[in-house]
Amino acid sequence: MTFPTDYADVLKRLGRIDPIEYGRTRNYIDGAVTRLSPYVSRGVISTKQILQSVFDRGFRLEQIEPFVKELCWRDYFQRVAQEKDLQGDIIQPQASVNHHDIPTSIMRASTGISGIDDAISGLYRTGYMHNHCRMYVASLTCNIARSHWRQPARWMYYHLLDGDWASNACSWQWVAGANSSKKYYANQQNVNTFTRTHQTGTFLDVSYEDLGSMDTPEVLEGTTTNRLVSDLPSSGSIRFNADLPTFVYNYYNLDPSWHKDQPGNRILLIDPSVFEQYPVSPRCIDFMIALGGNIPELQIYVGSFASLSHTYALGDAYYKEHPMNQDYSGIMEERDWIARDVIGYYSSFSSYWRAIKSLSQLNVRES
């Protein structure tokens, strides 16, 4: 599994989506998922652009609703992040927490559940994990090993090329019952079905009733405090033309089509304080920089927005709205949304989806 960084290859991947097969198979590890999330999370393409491309190929909403809903899950979590502090438990405190570390066997991919261990090894190898496996890992970690969700979420975010704190924290909390009404469990039969494995006799090979009340198995008992650091590139000096507007890119906005035809200073801002709070792996840093190669004359600046602004007397720089950009100033532009006008906090995805459907609020049109 590879993740090319050339924009033309990303657009090719967009053109290969099979949204009907997706609805039938997305829960299986070999299902027709798109693997577009690294590009969505890095702001190279938007959910709106994905949906438009599928409509442009002649698919209609009623044929592909499961696919559209998943895209909207992503927008939904972004809306939650605009309203809530995602460092804390969103709806209710996670119940039955024994510690704030990570089970060592999860980190070592040695839980003994082969469908899950293979998924963790795959994450280390590729920077990607299938959604269902992410749910299994989070369930094992939070609900069987009783870890609080936050440190394990940071560990997974560190390794994911599609690391997005909104989707990540909201999903971990959803599994752990802190952003939902109940905890999510999967037993061995469920794992076998969707990961195409055939294990029996494991600690997960029990009924759902027993799963909810079982003691933490020995293999999940040992824990590790994970120390994550980002290895950032060094900053060179910037060629700056004060007569041109400035466009500020970052880990969450690497959109090559943004103000594409407008001359300007184009700066990839790598703010160490953001990467200290949300560390990412060397592979993720390399991926960001390679994706930046799609933006002509993009220059890297390592430092805060304030120091960039002060050093180069920036004036009104352009940037895209994002909860991690609270300290930016200048001309803030909206991100692309599938439902631009459905804003604010909805306590569940179903209420958000209902609002979109009842108001016919799709910001994308069928062909």
Ligand SMILES: Cc1cc2nc3c(=O)[nH]c(=O)nc-3n(C[C@H](O)[C@H](O)[C@H](O)COP(=O)(O)OP(=O)(O)OC[C@H]3O[C@@H](n4cnc5c(N)ncnc54)[C@H](O)[C@@H]3O)c2cc1C
């Ligand atoms: C514990 C856990 C942690 C997660 N962490 C992240 C994360 O850091 N970054 C991230 O982008 N997603 C995260 N997700 C959501 C989801 O797993 C990924 O978006 C999805 O697996 C990406 O693969 P894909 O592009 O092949 O998705 P596809 O299934 O092909 O979906 C198409 C697009 O729809 C969106 N999407 C699909 N499923 C979801 C979902 N459940 N939630 C939100 N958006 C969705 C994504 O933008 C995705 O690219 C997490 C889920 C869980 C359970």
